[in-house]
Amino acid sequence: MSDLSTKVEKWINSHLDKKILDLGIEKYQVVPILNDPFIGKPIWVIKYKQSTIIFSDKKWISDFENLIEHLDKEMLFSIYGSYELAKLIKKSKFKINGPSYYLFGDKDKCNLEVDPRVFMASKEELESVDRDIFWHCYFDDAVSGFAVKNKGEISALATVVDKGESIYEIGMEVERSSQGLGMGRAVVNAAVQWILDKGCIPLATVGPFNVPSARTLRSVGLSYYMTDMTGEPGDFVIPPQALGAPVKNMDIYNLYPDWAMNKMIKPKKS
Known part of the structure; x- marks a missing residue:
């Protein structure tokens, strides 16, 4: 083992x-x-x-x-x-x-250099970001955060929380207009390297539907271990349709026509 x-x-x-x-x-x-x-x-x-x-x-x-x-x-x-x-x-x-x-990492597989665009966000900067935009990040119990700015504003953010037993979980989000610029990968990798430098284990979770995020996590060396x-x-909620595409600019289509979609699904509660 x-x-x-x-x-x-x-x-x-x-x-x-x-x-x-x-x-x-x-x-x-x-x-x-x-x-x-x-x-x-x-x-x-x-x-x-x-x-x-x-x-x-x-x-x-x-x-x-x-x-x-x-x-x-x-x-x-x-x-x-x-x-x-x-x-x-x-x-x-x-x-x-x-x-x-659940994807975990170690120094053998997670060995990328930190992108120079990334900086460690201050407590004040973490408190000032719009949580509705960075909704996949953890804030209340965050022990660290890594960000990239675009046009003077934080556009990508990865926060880190302590999950016990020297395992730290990463939550990441990229502001919509800044997606596709490698910022998500940059902040996730910075968080991974920070965790490893502490002698600890990085963890990130992702839904099977979220292809872009799964690709980002795997690209920095994190590996699948469990589901x-x-x-x-609470109310029963279902995942969204698959996100992203197999390759950039590839046309993808719904298999079912609109009339066959599940009409029992209600809009997300505010």
């Missing part, structure tokens, strides 16, 4: 009441938990190597066990899977988030 895998497994287990000692081997199971793996999220579904596990409050254990008897684990981590999970917890007014990919979904109180 690589040193990074060991640290990732330690981080996963740090969220659980009882450690999964054989995490990563072939298994498909439901495990009851007493405490939320993440605050306010009593359901955590993970796929790590050959292990697929649903960690859940005991009130849903029986329903989830019945589900996995009839649902292949590959189908679980999909829109279909999130619908099936949501159906079982709807009476509790819970929603399912994800699936999300997850979480359950928490």
Whole structure:
């Protein structure tokens, strides 16, 4: 097992009441938990190597066990899977988030030079940016931030939060008019290098639909290690259509006509 895998497994287990000692081997199971793996999220579904596990409050254990008897684990981590999970917890007014990919890095793979355009944002600069624009960044608990300016204004930003066990997560956003200039890659890489210089492990998460962000994360050396979904109180929401295109300026089309789109989907709440 690589040193990074060991640290990732330690981080996963740090969220659980009882450690999964054989995490990563072939298994498909439901495990009851007493405490939320993440605050306010009593359901955590993970796929790590050959292990697929649903960690859940005991009130849903029986329903989830019945589900996995009839649902292949590959189908679980999909829109279909999130619908099936949501159906079982709807009476509790819970929603399912994800699936999300988790990418981690180390010095062996993340070894790019820092782009000279990047600077470390001050506390005042982080407080002054428009959070509606940089909505994928973390602000309240940010321990650092890296930015690039365009026309005198911060146009790309990556913030860093401490996720425990020496793992730091990166959230990144690029202002729309500045996209396509390599700024996202620049600020993410700067954050990655800062985390590695601390002797810690960088982490970033991304939805399967977000092709541009996934490409950015992989381009700086971050590698896929796990997929997850979480359950928490709230309205059920679905991911957007796929973002980006296979190659620049390539025409892409909806497979379904407009009349066949899901009319039950309501606009995003403000």
